[in-house]
Amino acid sequence: MNDEDKKVKFKSLKEQISKGTYSAIKGMGFKYMTDIQSEVLPRALDGADIVATAKTGSGKTLAFLIPAVEVVVKSMENQQYPGTLCIIISPTRELATQSYSVLQDLISYHEGMTSTLIIGGESRQRQSAELSKGMHIVVATPGRLFDHMRTKEFDYKSVLCLVLDEADKIFQYGFEEDVKQIVNRLPKNRQTMLFSATQSERTDALVKSAMKDNIQSINTDEDDLRATVEGLKQGYNSKKKKAVVYCCKSFILEQYNNLFRQYVICETQFRLWWLDKLLKKTKNQKVMVFFSSCKSVEFHYEFFSKYCGASVLCIHGKMNQAERTSVITNFYNAEKVALFCTDLAARGLDIPAVDWIAQFDPPADTNEYIHRVGRTARGFGTTGNAVLLLRPEEKEFVSYLQEAKIYLDKYEMWDKLSNLQPKLDKALEDPDFQKLAIEAFEGYIRALEVRKLKHVFNILTMDMDALAKSFGLKEKPEVDIRVGFSKKHRPRKRMAAMLEAQNETKHRKM
Known part of the structure; x- marks a missing residue:
């Protein structure tokens, strides 16, 4: 049996998805499902809450877009679609834009289905005007979405499906409070799907607060011996x-x-x-x-x-x-x-x-x-x-x-x-350019300062002169690396400054 024989075809979902969605999948050139798609789609299409862990590039975008589209299809068939029905949250503008682009292909065979992209850096007024029309599917970044949720123009009281993509990254980028507020404002009787490359205490806490008790947990990595390509x-x-x-x-x-x-x-x-x-x-x-x-x-x-x-x-x-x-x-x-x-x-x-x-x-x-x-x-x-x-x-x-x-x-x-x-x-x-070199030097040190692996990334033992040369500078610039850090980091910075001063004193004496 070859590998293609082991893979599940999208054709197996014909009883669960609409003709328009299936036609769109075929038009996009997809025949076989990836591991995450074959695990998620049958359950998500039945309305289950999903927590899925999968490596990057696993094909999870379609794994949540297809169920989201089908939620809208069913509501349109029942003529129950006042306001937005589905919200998809991504941590970055680029990822949101990419998901939105795939969504356009997926809904191309669904006449009358609407969607919009709500991200920072774009006109709030235009976004508000689109949201006021009751767009069926909203793809958004957390900060801008929450901004619109605090206005009267955006009707989200009928949301039936919430997707949190790259949930671990949402927290890393500091959107934890925004996401909490968004989840609390949405209707409780909804389907929620959370996708993440890793699990942590914060994602676990979000699962408990945002999802139903009966959760379908899916981890397509659990049998892998290696974190990237197996066996290489x-x-x-x-x-x-x-x-x-x-x-x-x-x-x-x-x-x-x-x-x-x-x-x-x-x-x-x-x-x-x-x-x-x-x-x-x-x-x-x-x-x-x-x-x-x-x-x-x-x-x-x-x-x-x-x-x-x-x-x-x-x-x-x-x-x-x-x-x-x-x-x-x-x-x-x-x-x-x-x-x-x-x-x-x-x-x-x-x-x-x-x-x-x-x-x-x-x-x-x-x-x-x-x-x-x-x-x-x-x-x-x-x-x-x-x-x-x-x-x-x-x-x-x-x-x-x-x-x-x-x-x-x-x-x-x-x-x-x-x-x-x-x-x-x-x-x-x-x-x-010289100013930029100094700022880059400073930025490099600051990035190391907040690393957790202090025994590997140790600014206390770093050769600052050699680092300066790596940015083209003849000598270490006079930079206060304490600027811009929270108080909890400053004692370590003061220690670094003391050690540096002691070393300079030693060299002068020699």
Whole structure:
């Protein structure tokens, strides 16, 4: 029996879904269900409350959109549709936009079914006007949705279905209180579906408060031995100059994927030079490079685009919505380009044919690692490459990943790196660029400060001069790294300052 024979066809749902929805699924080119879809859809279509845990790229968007559409279909057939009937909440504008785009394809065969996208960065007045018409399905980010719920124009008293997508990320982005308020305002007699890549105490608390007692819990990862593609141990053969799969076993993520995961240790001051080499090696490919702060994204984008002539784009949370949408569209359509980004781009976005994921700044934890590398190897039979850059002091992060059953092989460091200092010196003649370099330096430290793995990401033992050089700076700038932190972090900052002062005193005496 081949693998396709084991997969469940969408055709098996014909008795549970409307003709319009089934026609739309066929029109979208889907024949077989993914694991999460085959587990969720039969139960969700029966009206059950669902809590589903699945890896990124598992196909969960259709797993919640199809039941949501069918809720509206049934209400329209019974002529019971005053106001909005279904709300889908996503943590980011990009993810909400993507879900909304898929929704448009799914409802294309349903005459009279309406939907709207409610996100920040767009006209509140226009959104309010659309909501006042009683749009059947609302796809939204939490903050903007709650804003509209406090107005008279938005009638949500008839909501029959609530979907919380990437629930763990909703909390991480600080929308916990908004979501609580939204849930409390909605009708109690509704279907609720919660999708998350990970479970935590906060998601468990939300489940208890937002859902019925009879919950259908689904975890398509529970039998996996590894957190990303099963049965793959990857490495890089420096002599043959190609990736080698040492052990391979079929696994369905969304389709069959081959993901080559590696790490490289690089001295702090040469990190920028290493990235320059990577961009040259992958200039004919599609690459995503992850950074830990918005300022770091801006600094590296400015330097490589303006002073190195590299083909790069950038996206981060401080850009307005029009800019972010434009960048994602350009990256989506490009065949070869590098996208510099924060973790804003780590979740949900389904970008075709991404060849490389470079984690220039390491992720905060295993969950972020999984979501970052999940941006590549997303198609049938496709391959992807993921490389994690670490400073020598951070090499224990590899062991931390291994404890979570994420196995990486060491990527051979290149023998020769181009000296970028002349270009950096020229760039730093511009006062605005020099200011940006200092802000990026500061942003890097602040991002490390809030990491939980203090034994791996330790700013107390960090060589600040070497770090400054990695941003092109000749010496460590005078930056008060305590600024911008909550009080609970300041004692550690004061200790760092004291240790630094003691070290400087020692050097002067010597």
